[in-house]
Amino acid sequence: MRSADALLEVRGLTRRFGGLLAVADLDFTVRPGEILGLIGPNGAGKSTTFNLIAGALRPDAGEIRAGGEPVAGLPPHEIARRGILRTFQHNRVFAGMSVVENVMVGAHTRFRAGLWSIVGARAGARAEEAAVRARAEELIGFVGLAEWREADVTTLSFGQGRLLEIARAMAGDPRLILLDEPAAGLAPAELDRLAALLRGIAARGIAVLLIEHDMRFLLPLAGRVVVLNFGVKIAEGSADEIRHHPAVIDAYLGDPAALVDAARAGESTHAAA
Amino acid sequence: MKPLARWLAAALVLSALAFALSSYHNDVYRKLLLWVTLALGYNFLFGVAGQVAFSHFAFYGIGAYSIVILTFQAGLPLPLAIVAGVALCVAVALAVAIPSTRLEGFYLALATLALAQLFIVVLNEGGAVTGGAGGLADYRLPAILGVRVTGPWYTVVIVLLMLGTMALLARLDRSWFGRACRAVRDSPEAAAAMGVNVARTKVIAFTLTSALAAVAGMAYAFVDNTVNPPIFGLENAFLLLFMVIIGGAGRQAGAIAGAVALYLLPFVLSPLIGHHHALVFGVLMVAAILLQPRGLIGLYDALRRRAA
Amino acid sequence: MRDLLELAVSASATGCVYALLALAYLVMIRPTGIINFAVGEWAMVGAFGAFLAVTKVELPYPVGVAAVLACMFVVGWATERIAVRPLVRAGAPLLAPILALLGMLVVFRESVALAFGPDPYPVPYPLGFGRLELGPLAGSYQSFFIIGTTLATFALAWLFFERTLAGKCFAAVAIDRRAAALVGIDRTRVAALSFAAGAVIAALAGLLVGPNVSAHYLMGVPLAIQGFTALVIGGVGRVEGALLGGLLLAFAEQLTARYAPLPPGYAQGVPLALLMLFLLVRPTGLLAERGARA
Structure with a gap:
């Protein structure tokens, strides 16, 4: 594909930990508004890739471009400024703030008022604050947490914390949301809700890059899938192509449960189709 | 306005x-x-x-x-x-x-x-x-x-x-x-x-x-x-920390409550224990962290909730 | 030259006291990650204990010291139970017990002030007052006693951490608390023991330095800062680091006081300047240790 269409373009991305090659010469692109799944067995380099894109790790080699601009090696807050926001695998909500304030932190990069106009309580600063608060409340409704809007976040369940993290990332008006194993630790009913939510996000034109272990959750959801094993891309394609790809079946042979999951995921999509 | x-x-x-x-x-x-x-x-x-x-x-x-x-x-x-x-x-x-x-x-x-x-x-x-x-x-x-x-x-x-x-x-x-x-x-x-x-x-x-x-x-x-x-020694730097923790860190009302309480406490206590009010501050500090991490203001909130 | 050698003995003795305090921090930081700033107060309590047991009650020095250290073992254990364990159990952030221990620091100090008042009390010399010449080295009996006792303590600590299973358990808890729990190491017990040991080591430092400075209720915080500086210089990673840090700090202090063209008061600033410098410029040792938890 032409790189002008790519929201995020990863070329030759490489990262070592000591002698271990965690990610090797990885290429892929994320297009606007799509849901791209990144899967692989444990230790395949998914989380490393994620952290390289989010700025939590620096690559040893390779390029990452966001909307054509090179962003590899930038610190996390600069990545966020460029419209790429993430969630954490183990929820990292801000425990000392209400739900709505948590979401408003996500809009940090959207604020234009300087400290002087805040101290002076200038009309512009106040209007901006009110607008961001209204938008945060809208997003809390969007992820289904409206009832808990003013709640203390420590009272939320794990699944609600995950939804809060998604709302928080949405508040930054992202072009791309990075989700690190969002299905982990969720009950089946919560999984359905999460899948619907992610489709809703993509429908708003926001691209979703999803790292997932749970193929049953991922395959019906993702438009395209990139499969990693030992840091190397072994396959890329639609969910159906991936399901029947010999290299993928090989990679998951050590993990029969995952294969069964993948097969079931196939059945459920076929049933739905 | x-x-x-x-x-x-x-x-x-x-x-x-x-x-x-x-x-x-x-x-x-x-x-x-x-x-x-x-x-x-x-x-x-x-x-x-x-x-x-x-x-x-x-x-x-x-x-x-x-x-x-x-x-x-x-x-x-x-x-x-x-x-x-x-x-x-x-x-x-x-x-x-x-x-x-x-x-x-x-x-x-x-x-x-x-x-x-x-x-x-x-x-x-x-x-x-x-x-x-x-x-x-x-x-x-x-x-x-x-x-x-x-x-x-x-x-x-x-x-x-x-x-x-x-x-x-x-x-x-x-x-x-x-x-x-x-x-x-x-x-x-x-x-x-x-x-x-x-x-x-x-x-x-x-x-x-x-x-x-x-x-x-x-x-x-x-x-x-x-x-x-x-005047500017370590004693008072500690006292400031104690005021904020005992009053309730993170809230202005807490800081004010802590400062007022610890500043005025020695005036009340000195007839009883002389200059040893710092001992009381230390005990209050430990008690606040262990029993009421939100401090005096958290205690006030809890009491008000119970009354309501 | 003679002057320098004399200074070397007295600086070594002072450095040994700092090293013991650094070791007291270290035995608590290793398994719990908690910086217990009350070690200086424990040293102060140890010095007062020696006064009480040996001067007042007139127990023989070894018996009196053993009694004081046994009491401090209980004090350390109790401190952990009161100010640390409930917070760790409740899942409070690491800062909470550190701040609670600051409160305990004030409680210790003010309790002693309440009991003894603002006057200094003499702490007994174990070997009496006198001067020993060992070849070119010369110094007071007390200096040599401090150096000998400290070296013996460090030898024991080193053997414990490097050679015994229990010592490895301490390290295991520090490296990965969850894994330590999985292999059946009782974390709370290790934490309590580490505080008890920290109190004993700190008290030992206090009753060693006591004869030179007298027991006074305000002696704790300077010792706590000097011990922590020694720890920062030496690094948390190794037991020998505490000894090295203590000696380096004491030599830096005494050499500047003696030879640097500074007003004498500024010599007090040396450990403070060193602490800031090391924290700001070379915090790698410290931060690597803390980062290992993540």
């Missing part, structure tokens, strides 16, 4: 109180107001931004000494001395804060503890400039435009300083900046992932609150008309 009216009413009531008090009680009242001012600033630094620093009281001292030295030794006019003193504190605060932002948790506390102790060494060894162990005395607030502010009127100046500090910090706390500070306190990684520049947020919070402490110190310099090293 409703909030403005509330601030004006507070200023009027707190100022009026000064005229009702004797000159001894005015002195107690001024120091109480200054403790509240310091606790409000320290609450922002420790309670909101999550930085444990022991340098807050040293900056109070730098402010007090710098105004005296700049006005009476360098001969600067008062307004210029205030600006120069604040600039000096900002420079010192930046010099400490920029490298310290790499330190996490209690390591910042120990670096700033060393700074605070070093400040006392410099005061003691500063010769004629700082007056050594005896400090500086025998000076009076110079007249501004021919007016000499004295007595209850000087208390009014401190009331306005306290309310100004409170309003400024309350506005910052409710803005994106306050949320960024809390986010950095609760989870620096998540804050950075939301676009918050963690190092810069920490440096701004530290420098700003240090400068506010320095301004309070400048006001203090003309309360006793003497500045000397023991």
Whole structure:
């Protein structure tokens, strides 16, 4: 594909930990508004890739471009400024703030008022604050947490914390949301809700890059899938192509449960189709 | 205009109180107001931004000494001395804060503890400039435009300083900046992932609150008309931390409650236990952390909930 | 030259006291991650204990010291139970017990002030007052006693951490608390023991330095700062680091006081300046240790 269409373009991305090659010469692109799944067995380099894109790790080699601009090696807050926001695998909500304030932190990069106009309580600063608060409340409704809007976040369940993290990332008006194993630790009913939510996000034109272990959750959801094993891309394609790809079946042979999951995921999509 | 009216009413009531008090009680009242001012600033630094620093009281001292030295030794006019003193504190605060932002948790506390102790060494060894162990005395607030502010009127100046500090910090706390500070306190990684520049947020919070402490110190310099090293020692730096924790860290009402309670407690306790009120402070500190981490203000909330 | 050698003995003795305090921090930081700033107060309590047991009650020195250290073992254990364990159990952030221990610091100090008042009390010399010459080295009996006792303590600590299973358990808890729990190491017990050991080591430092400075209720915080500085210089990673840090700090202090063209008061600033410098410029040792938890 032409790189002008790519929201995020990863070329030759490489990262070592000591002698271990965690990610090797990885290429892929994320297009606007799509849901791209990144899967692989444990230790395949998914989380490393994620952290390289989010700025939590620096690559040893390779390029990452966001909307054509090179962003590899930038610190996390600069990545966020460029419209790429993430969630954490183990929820990292801000425990000392209400739900709505948590979401408003996500809009940090959207604020234009300087400290002087805040101290002076200038009309512009106040209007901006009110607008961001209204938008945060809208997003809390969007992820289904409206009832808990003013709640203390420590009272939320794990699944609600995950939804809060998604709302928080949405508040930054992202072009791309990075989700690190969002299905982990969720009950089946919560999984359905999460899948619907992610489709809703993509429908708003926001691209979703999803790292997932749970193929049953991922395959019906993702438009395209990139499969990693030992840091190397072994396959890329639609969910159906991936399901029947010999290299993928090989990679998951050590993990029969995952294969069964993948097969079931196939059945459920076929049933739905 | 409703909030403005509330601030004006507070200023009027707190100022009026000064005229009702004797000159001894005015002195107690001024120091109480200054403790509240310091606790409000320290609450922002420790309670909101999550930085444990022991340098807050040293900056109070730098402010007090710098105004005296700049006005009476360098001969600067008062307004210029205030600006120069604040600039000096900002420079010192930046010099400490920029490298310290790499330190996490209690390591910042120990670096700033060393700074605070070093400040006392410099005061003691500063010769004629700082007056050594005896400090500086025998000076009076110079007249501004021919007016000499004295007595209850000087208390009014401190009331306005306290309310100004409170309003400024309350506005910052409710803005994106306050949320960024809390986010950095609760989870620096998540804050950075939301676009918050963690190092810069920490440096701004530290420098700003240090400068506010320095301004309070400048006001203090003309309360006793003497500045000397023991006032700015470690004891009071600890007391400030205890005030904010016992009152309830992270909330202005908590900082105010803690400052008022711990400042006034010795007056109540001294007939009973003499000068050993610090023992009570220590016990209260441990009890607050173990039993009521939200402090006095959390206790008040809990009682009100039970009553309702 | 003679002057320098004399200074070397006295600086070594002072450095040994700092090293013991650094070791007290270290035995608590290793398994718990908690910086217990009350070690200085424990040293102060140890010095007062020696005064009480040996001077007042007139127990023989070894018996008196053993009694004091046994009491401090209980004090350390109790401190952990009161100010640390409930917070760790409640899942409070690491800062909470550190701040609670600051409260305990004030409680210790003010309790002693309440009991003894503001006057200094003499702490007994174990070997009496006198001067020993060992070849070119010369110094007071007390200096040599401090150095000998400290070296013996460090030898024991080193053997414990490097050679015994229990010592490895301490390290295992520090490296990965969850894994330590999985292999059946009782974390709370290790934490309590580490505080008990920390109190004993700190008290030992206090009763060793006591004869030279007298027991005074305000002696704790300077010792706490000096011990922590020694720890920062030496690094948390190795037991020998505490000894090295203590000696380096004491030599830096005494050499500047003696030879640097500074007013004497500024010599007090040396450990403070060193602490800031090391924290700000070389915090790698510290931060690597803390980062290992993540």
